[in-house]
Amino acid sequence: MINVEHLVKAFGPKLAVNDVSFSVERGEVLGFLGPNGAGKSTTMRMITGYYPPTSGRILVGGHDMVENPIAAKRLIGYLPENAPGYADMTVNGFLNFCAELRGLQGDARKRAVYRAVELCFLEGVLYQSIDTLSKGYKHRTCLAQSLIHDPEVLILDEPTDGLDPNQKHEVRGLIKRLGENKVVIFSTHILEEVEAACSRVIIIDRGRIVASGTPAELKARSPEGKLDEVFRAITLPDTVKHDANHEVRA
């Protein structure tokens, strides 16, 4: 469903993403794990068509994101980092706007909005403007937007960021459910999340894939069977000085 081949993104001389390749099929939940600034968001922004890649290829459902962006974008639902939304719009207005941009009209649009509102528990704030919402509700509003057209591919950048423990649990459950017949890619730096929701994990550090496998496979690499030890062993902390070409192989 998603094929990413030798993806590179350079900002000036700095390589934010350096030769990343992977593919994801329907029914998989892929977790992007990595320290802050590892290139998770940049990779997701390229897959969703926001950043054009410096080099490499992205295929979404067979459509090339650079050559045929509209067809590729139709298949994707995207929750950007920090869950942005138009401050002056109501939740209802915002969701209807997004549904319209997704080509939904009339009754189909009403049904889609209703479904997304139910899925993300937004009934109580439907006519509240977005800038008056708490962080959890704001996040769920943006999540609802990504689900509105029932997309085949869901790309969620830190979907549980800023949520309370109950909401985190809900969202993880939702991701797992949706992952049964869709493609879900989500990023996080919370390790427990990976075990709770992913069928496969890719660990990214300094723009490169440093490890990939099922959560169980990764855990088996540590003598105590703990994911956070594996994570620390293969990613470099921010405090360590490094040269740009430093490669870490797990």
Place this chain on the structure above:
Amino acid sequence: MNAWANIRTIMKRELSGYFTSPIAYVFLVIFLLLTGFFTFTIGNFFERGEASLVSFFTWHPWLYLFLVPAVGMRLWSEERRLGTMELLLTMPITSWQAIVGKFLASWLFLALALGLTFPVVITVNYFGDPDNGVIFSGYVGSLMLAGSYLAVSCMTSALTRNQVISFILSVMICLFLILAGYTPVTDLLTRFASPVVVDVIAAFSVMTHFEGFQRGVLDTRDVVFFASVIGFMLFTTGVIIRNQRAG
């Protein structure tokens, strides 16, 4: 058509954005107060003793200089500040649909403000017998002028997430577009440069092209001038938005 549906959706959101915040009301009140003040008090509408709206339209290039950038400064800088730009540009629409939709919404809003000045038309028709064809072409010229300034603001708002910077840059560019053909400036220039050079510089000015409309002349060249300023600025907006993401 699909493209038009997307443009309309963007337009609708943008336009309702003006009215759900105080911006629209503050702008409309101030615009109408200022046009009234300039037309009647400074422009001596009554003392002129002629049935025309010259004293009304003369001030528009100067009035718009500050008011239009105030309307346009948020178009893209707000999207960048809120992070909604990422949302908008990952939707299955092209960036030019978003640019045109946003521009048309603001232009429509300015048209509404201009439309609300209809009492001066009634007043001048009540007191005298003006040439309403000239008044009509004056309104067309004024709307084209507003559109040109707005396209400039659209471009500057794409440059920065800071609305104040966007506003100031836009005022400066619009001021240049005025001064290049403002009579005191062109008079000054003729002392240093040959008439041909002065004419070329003045041809870039909105003043030169705005004056025709005020005399009641709907010249294709003037319309083409304003349309190409709008087209060029919106195209530049598109280039800026693309380059920002290219890194």
